[in-house]
């Protein structure tokens with residue numbers, strides 16, 4: 058039939074819904090007079106209007122005769138087409154005739170349809186005629202047709218929606234009583250309104266039907282709720298409808314609750330959503346897996362894992378099994394918090410309980426492991442996916458490629474990349490850039506460039522990150538000139554290079570010890586591409602010089618920076634200060650501090666710590682104390698490093714009184730001592746024959762899980778053995794064996 062082409066998925070859904078209508082009638086009569094349900098209104102039953110009678114215009118005698126001829130002809134036809142047998146009537150046929158003919162053939166549904174089709178080919182039928190066919194089709198239970206006939210009307214171009222709605226609704230009500238009297242017709246009309254986005258009209262129609270004492274089905278209302286809550290603006294309206302409709306007799310079921318609970322969650326009101334879950338059972342709707350999983354995943358999303366787990370418990374106690382959606386929410390939560398092992402444990406447990414994870418769950422875990430640089434674990438999962446025939450998608454491939462690239466395993470990354478392409482998945486700029494970066498980092502710059510060309514051939518545009526990776530790769534190979542050329546070319550091609558590109562390359566070069574190249578890059582970039590270093594560039598270079606003890610070069614950079622008007626920050630100064638101290642250049646350190654204070658750059662505790670550490674090494678506790686006082690005078694508070702430095706310094710200078718005092722103060726402030734501070738204190742007290750203090754510290758240290766020097770263990774093993782406490786002695790010996798075998802390095806001062 059011609060109209061079948063109109064049927065869409067949503068139409069089929071409607072039909073499915075309608076097959077379930079009998080279910081709803083267990084809950085309430087499908088259509089109920091408001092008066093029966095709602096006693097408050099039943100007394101005022103005058104409010105309820107009857108459906109109108111159908112009263113068409115009477116035909117003239119000539120028309121009646123004409124109609125009679127056509128009706129007889131079409132009723133008597135066998136297999137001939139209407140077109141042929143009606144050929145002689147065609148010229149005299151008027152739209153008016155259509156309805157009179159319907160009156161005479163209304164009991165033959167197929168004929169009505171055929172005749173309607175015939176008439177439609179000639180001229181657009183009146184809305185009334187369409188409504189009549191709709192009513193007859195409903196009475197004949199051809200709901201698919203009904204849906205199509207209504208939808209067809211709304212799909213006409215240039216329709217004045219609001220006027221058409223009023224007309225259509227009126228005509229439908231007008232033709233209802235005499236042509237069909239099947240209330241499904243209103244449901245389908247309503248559903249089409251909803252599906253075509255006429256939500257206000259749908260709401261008006263619902264109200265209009267109430268005045269006739271009709272209530273639409275839950276099914277229709279659920280469709281309405283779900284369309285309302287498709288976008289954020291509709292949530293409030295959906296909730297309003299949800300709260301109001303029961304007053305007129307709608308009996309919501311689990312599906313309705315699920316829609317609303319989802320909306321409430323989307324509005325971020327998870328407590329209310331949870332509350333509604335508890336309430337729905339009282340009202341006779343059993344929450345299902347969808348209900349639970351909506352709330353559970355929201356709890357995971359906002360970080361309330363405990364509540365999510367409790368709900369899972371409740372749900373399982375009811376015999377409901379967690380679904381992959383829940384599984385994924387929990388796993389996602391754990392992955393986001395870096396708890397990959399726990400996340401995988403959840404996956405295993407859920408699998409044991411028969412939940413089949415989907416590719417999203419696996420991808421979440423794979424991505425999580427890759428981000429933690431645990432590529433072997435990621436790959437195991439990736440492999441497991443293949444064994445279980447779960448198809449990895451674009452995201453999965455990108456994650457694992459990224460993981461391998463980060464780990465420098467370019468052969469594996471390349472294999473996966475090819476597998477991805479052979480599966481018909483198209484790599485994008487990010488995939489290519491990841492690989493290019495990987496190859497550059499492993500020094501395979503040629504490979505990187507060939508990927509770059511491949512990328513360009515595919516019409517993908519390399520971005521700043523891609524070029525940064527390439528330039529970085531070139532620099533690492535010592536090809537700073539070519540890198541500069543490349544950057545210059547990109548620059549002149551209009552791609553905005555930023556100082557981050559620059560800094561990341563300088564940083565990379567410095568880290569790999571290519572400070573000469575880094576310095577060269579800095580100079581050339583200014584010359585060639587007009588790019589200026591910033592204070593981060595300078596600080597990176599200075600740090601590199603400090604590390605190789607080239608303090609004069611570092612200091613020159615500070616001068617240059619200053620001269621060019623870049624204000625060094627405390628970070629820059631701390632880098633230099635640390636450098637001076639590492640090189641034992643105490644006087645320069647002192648001068649730097651003065652300079653800082655002079656220029657109004659506030660040092661911080663780290664700055665002072667560097668100086669104090671150096672004075673302590675030089676056994677100059679007087680100067681140390683002076684600096685400490687200076688620091689406090691600046692309003693800076695000592696931190697854990699300060700205390701550890703001072704304690705070790707005073708112990709070395711055998712000032713156990715001050716060291717002991719600092720220990721107490723530090724503990725009171727909640728700072729922790731390092732093992733080397735404990736060692737220094739214990740040895741100091743022991744030398745002073747303050748055995749009780751030494752022993753207390755030794756116990757405290759062990760409680761902290763710190764390992765003492767072997768020398769200290771020996772002292773205490775002797776001491777306790779002499780006291781005759783065999784058991785403790787043996788315990789200590791065990792500890793010595795365990796720790797001194799395990800321990801490989803000691804803390805340095």
Ligand SMILES: *[C@@H]1O[C@H](CO)[C@@H](O)[C@H](O)[C@H]1NC(C)=O
Nearest residue numbers: 077080081275276310311312
């Ligand atoms: C709710 O009712 C509608 C219509 O009666 C039905 O299609 C749907 O399956 C019901 N939902 C549940 C969860 O029972």
Ligand SMILES: *[C@@H]1O[C@H](CO)[C@@H](O)[C@H](O)[C@H]1NC(C)=O
Nearest residue numbers: 627628631632661662663696
């Ligand atoms: C001092 O500055 C350094 C940067 O050089 C920073 O890492 C550190 O956290 C700062 N210390 C304090 C106590 O603010």
Ligand SMILES: *[C@@H]1O[C@H](CO)[C@@H](O)[C@H](O)[C@H]1NC(C)=O
Nearest residue numbers: 696697698699701729730731
């Ligand atoms: C000082 O405490 C910070 C954290 O507060 C810690 O990262 C650092 O390792 C501690 N330093 C020492 C020397 O204990």
